Amino acid sequence: MAMASSILIGFHGRIEIHTQSRTLESLERYEFFWATNNYDTRLIIGHEVATVYKGTLEGRTVAIKTPQDLNPTDYVIDFFLNQVTTKLQIDHKNVVKLFGCCIETQIPILVFEFISNGNLFNHLHGNGDVGPRWISWPVRVRIATEISYALSYMHCATAKRIVHWDVRSWNIFLDENYTAKLSNFGFSVSILPGETFIGLEVEGGYGYIDPEYLKTGRVTEKCDVYGFGVVLLELLTGKQRTQVIQTDAKLVNFILSKERESILGAIEGRILEEGSREDIDAFAELAFRCLRGTGEERPTMKEVVQELRRIQNQSGSCSTK
Numbered sequence: 001m002a003m004a005s006s007i008l009i010g011f012h013g014r015i016e017i018h019t020q021s022r023t024l025e026s027l028e029r030y031e032f033f034w035a036t037n038n039y040d041t042r043l044i045i046g047h048e049v050a051t052v053y054k055g056t057l058e059g060r061t062v063a064i065k066t067p068q069d070l071n072p073t074d075y076v077i078d079f080f081l082n083q084v085t086t087k088l089q090i091d092h093k094n095v096v097k098l099f100g101c102c103i104e105t106q107i108p109i110l111v112f113e114f115i116s117n118g119n120l121f122n123h124l125h126g127n128g129d130v131g132p133r134w135i136s137w138p139v140r141v142r143i144a145t146e147i148s149y150a151l152s153y154m155h156c157a158t159a160k161r162i163v164h165w166d167v168r169s170w171n172i173f174l175d176e177n178y179t180a181k182l183s184n185f186g187f188s189v190s191i192l193p194g195e196t197f198i199g200l201e202v203e204g205g206y207g208y209i210d211p212e213y214l215k216t217g218r219v220t221e222k223c224d225v226y227g228f229g230v231v232l233l234e235l236l237t238g239k240q241r242t243q244v245i246q247t248d249a250k251l252v253n254f255i256l257s258k259e260r261e262s263i264l265g266a267i268e269g270r271i272l273e274e275g276s277r278e279d280i281d282a283f284a285e286l287a288f289r290c291l292r293g294t295g296e297e298r299p300t301m302k303e304v305v306q307e308l309r310r311i312q313n314q315s316g317s318c319s320t321k
Contacts, residue, residue: 025100025101026100026101026103027101027109028104029104029109032102035064039053040053045118049079050067050068050070050080051065051067051068051069052065057099057100060099062111062112063112063113063114063115065109065112066109067107072106072107082187082188083098083110084101086188086190089158089160092150094180094181094182095181096115096173099113112183115175115181117173119170120143120172120231121170123135125169125238125239137270137280137315138274138275140236141283141311142312143174143180144180144231144235144283144308147172148308149305150182151224151228152302152304152305156301160190161190161193162190163219163221163223164188164224165224166208166227167227169231171183171184189219197218208231210223210226211226212294220295224301225290225299225304226290229287229290232290233263233291236271236280236283237266263284276315279314286299286304286308
């Protein structure tokens, strides 16, 4: 299904890109010099693929993703444009909002809502001189539930199924209330019903890559389910999972069964104090199901939502920190 769009002149003569579900502001290059105080390095808040600045546009604090120091190859341009085309199809409270973009540059400059508490990875594992920050068990369950909402919406509630293809704790952001929001859609894929998408390169973070994709090259919603399973284990243990790259489903499941005991023994002590053993075991079992060797063995994100909601309701996961 094609997505209808139109371009209109909005307030202050600004160009606006309209689709059936979203309106996106088209910004001018000079505005970013003002917004970032001439790209003041003290305002840099991220530097993985792009350089991300904290800035102010029209009185609103935003995150500005710039292509500084990047060569304008087709791959890089597609990476940035893909975030625009995908975000135009999504309107969900647990997905970081894209407010606007500048297409005067070879590589677009992107403007997102600013998320004040940074990403989940740094909370769980620390960042440089700053160590991990404690997140209570109820909030961990809520974070998992909110991201499952976003992924289920992307897989089921849009005209095309949207596969994020890079689900990991680094791409989950937390606002001032620890509400979780999924971000970084540069690798995302939109797939029509009945369509098969074959990836030409291995995309995504090491440790989160679906072993079935490595074997077949097929990108499906179950790639996201696998990455989400790794995030569940991080929330449970506070540790990064070292993935043994295997493509044989039986071997993947065998390794997972061997890991089970050590993973259950690595659950953070405070979690065991804050959560019931029944809820923790159910959370762990869901993670293991998401990590099965084939997509057919894994649950859908809709099924994941249902199980997490059950755990959340049972444990009363409503605190904010």
